[in-house]
Amino acid sequence: MQNNLSRFSEWGRKVVCVGRNFKDHCVELSNPIPKEPLIFLKPTSSYVVEGESIKIPNGCNSLHHEVELGVVISKDGSNILENSAMDYVGGYVLALDMTARDWQDKAKKQGKPWSFAKGFDTACPISSLIPRGDIVNPDDVGLWLKVNGVEKQNGSTKDMIFNIPSLISYISHVMTLERGDVVLTGTPEGVGPVEAGDVIECGVNNLLTMKFNVMKKFQS
Ligand SMILES: CC(=O)CC(=O)C(=O)O
Numbered sequence: 187m188q189n190n191l192s193r194f195s196e197w198g199r200k201v202v203c204v205g206r207n208f209k210d211h212c213v214e215l216s217n218p219i220p221k222e223p224l225i226f227l228k229p230t231s232s233y234v235v236e237g238e239s240i241k242i243p244n245g246c247n248s249l250h251h252e253v254e255l256g257v258v259i260s261k262d263g264s265n266i267l268e269n270s271a272m273d274y275v276g277g278y279v280l281a282l283d284m285t286a287r288d289w290q291d292k293a294k295k296q297g298k299p300w301s302f303a304k305g306f307d308t309a310c311p312i313s314s315l316i317p318r319g320d321i322v323n324p325d326d327v328g329l330w331l332k333v334n335g336v337e338k339q340n341g342s343t344k345d346m347i348f349n350i351p352s353l354i355s356y357i358s359h360v361m362t363l364e365r366g367d368v369v370l371t372g373t374p375e376g377v378g379p380v381e382a383g384d385v386i387e388c389g390v391n392n393l394l395t396m397k398f399n400v401m402k403k404f405q406s
């Protein structure tokens with residue numbers, strides 16, 4: 187896998203997301219603490235890279251940032267056992283699980299899926315690949331996020347309810363994980379709204395940072 191995210195052609199077909207994987211984040215949004223991983227998908231059409239902007243979808247009145255560590259899958263696998271799960275990891279990415287929170291809240295109340303709330307165009311800002319060897323213990327990695335220079339999120343993957351091997355195993359027993367797929371592992375506490383004109387900056391340990399402007403999506 188190349189180190190550059192060159193318009194995703196060499197990347198996988200899906201972004202598998204884990205929700206509510208940090209207790210403090212469940213508490214801040216008054217969500218129950220899950221007993222098993224909560225899984226949803228984002229389309230790869232929602233990827234954006236640095237230099238592109240996050241576009242608030244038309245009709246969304248509360249766009250939230252969620253900083254997350256992504257795991258990039260190196261080879262196809264299903265029914266993966268926890269003790270071999272790390273053999274399927276090719277590297278990592280820093281990602282934002284941008285969420286139209288008002289759409290998600292409405293969908294939750296109506297028992298509808300989160301596909302639009304999580305999968306609109308530009309909903310998944312993503313970094314270049316962090317080689318696997320650069321992160322010795324992915325279950326103890328610092329993640330931070332600032333909006334207009336003000337820190338909003340600062341957490342560690344050591345506080346995840348479900349660790350990376352257990353997530354890879356859990357997902358692959360239902361859905362084949364394919365080379366280049368990305369697993370977003372959930373966000374720590376501190377999520378909140380952004381508006382047009384804001385600048386989001388985030389980082390993972392001292393390895394990598396990325397910055398995105400937020401703008402309105404204008405109708406064509
Ligand atoms: C409440 C959520 O949107 C779940 C989620 O994505 C998370 O990271 O937690």
Ligand SMILES: [Mg+2]
Pocket residue numbers: 203204205252254283372373
């Ligand atoms: Mg999330």
